[in-house]
Amino acid sequence: MSLMTELAVITPTYRPDAELFDLLHASVLRFTPADTVHHVFVSEADLPLFSKYEGPRCKVRTSSSMLPRRYRPVPGMNYHVNVRRPWPPVRGWIMQQTIKLAAAGDLDADLVLMADSDVVFVRPTTADRFQVEGRRWLYREDGGVTADMERHVIWHRVARELFGLPPAPPPPLPDYVSPLNAWEPAVVRAMQQHIEKVTGRNWLDVFNGQLHISEFILYGVFVDEVLHAGKDLLPSDITVCHNNWQRSPLSVDEAVKFAGEIGPDAVAMMISAKSDTPLEPRRAAIARVAEIVGSR
Template identity: 60%
Template sequence: MTGFAVITPSYAPDAELFGELHESVLAHTDAVHHVLVPAADRALFASHEGPRCRVWTYGELLPRRYVPIPKPPLWVNVRRPWPPVRGWVLQQVLKIEAAARFDEGSVLLADSDVVLVRRTTPGAFEIEGTPGLYRNEGAVHAGMRRHVRWHQVARRLLGVPGSAHPPMHDYVSPFNVWEPAVVRAMQARITEVTGRNWFDACTAELHISEFILYGVFVDEVLGQAPRFSPSPTMFCHTYWDTVPLDEPGAREFALRRDPGSLALMISAKSGTPREARLAATRACGTSAGEHRGKS
């Protein structure tokens, strides 16, 4: 496989985090970084634009039949205005739309609160030249109600027979790799199954996970020979807790990573201060703020 692009959905509250991620993308990859933001937030991200950063606003990716309702952030499909589309759902669907537009062999999907800490190339995620699927086998149990619902929605949109019953596989990761050609095939499948434009079918859902949709498609529709990620964590050392880390705690967290980790993720929801986050990247022998090359 050749070619590699990085995609990050973001918005105003995560602008500073995105800046740290973007500097790490410049430092540790040769990829162009594409950030997807609401139009109202574009100015906050414009300073990153250049040969290796493209800022996409929602309006550039949305079909023209979708119009925004400013407060709360909702969108309406004028052809079918109910239910309105919540911002969280729209972000998932726009990520699919963006990934489908690339000719590269793979796209790396990185959340704003991720930071790369080592050289990252497409080959790291490949098995016999093809990007591996991130899959945490049997990790979804009955108590994970949102995940169960996401599986149910994915199966309905993709026309997968039978109901979703735990345990099921988890495909959700803040650091993930897709094949654009597979994304396009998934879009066509949803259109075929639902009889509606795939975008409209997805945004009509109140709950959806782009990662579970993609994973179920690869596993249960394509039925390809297993080629799962070479890393059970998708090479990303993650901190999901909502308790903020201080600098010593952040350094300790970073030092517990697998030596093969390419990235760290300290959840934005943890409220961990910037200095603690930087302490974590420094503990890996790198810093998101060390690269000062042109975007």
């Protein structure tokens, strides 16, 4: 997909997040190295809207370009169907995860950042931020998955099944889910190959055949439990992105207050798209962080 680079950014997005994506992409251009390319994946219908970003530092592609021809979109619905195994149909949320995995495994980069559309970078960001004492970084919140987080528990179970691992111990379990996550393409490729070895099927078909799965839990469990490169070798760090998961809109004052609480190690900030926070508070939050960073 590209020449070998140290860092790349991947964002699947869609029309309702177009304004948020504009803020994200501007921050990628500002805060990542000049050879960092932002790889953006959209539907065929949304391609005209996002094609204006195409350039040396942004590659806009359709999600279907990453899929084998046996996957067909269902007209008028956010589903794909694998014509070889048409049931269950692949929901849009699962397909978005598939695109991340396929794209990350295909990239010639040392490190890939998975950035949701509601993320913005707020400080200079290089691959070195995701390495500690020569060891690659892993986002892992130890004990972050509790028994009441039923979907996360299922994601752990499914990941371990795909890797041929014994069942997980009772919660609490580690959480690997973040709006900004760092993957090594070489590790993604090894993970794909391991799934195929265990299941005897193409990793993409196996992944898309799941009703409940998380790409981030999958990657984290693979690193920790299959590669055994986790707790003793890879430091966990959850300070990289300053997050607000609130589901209701933030006012300007609330957004500015939230931004003012950003930690010194965070390179990005996220106000959840599900909050429906307008652009004005988001821009105010970005401006507040710029003041803080400039004063340090």
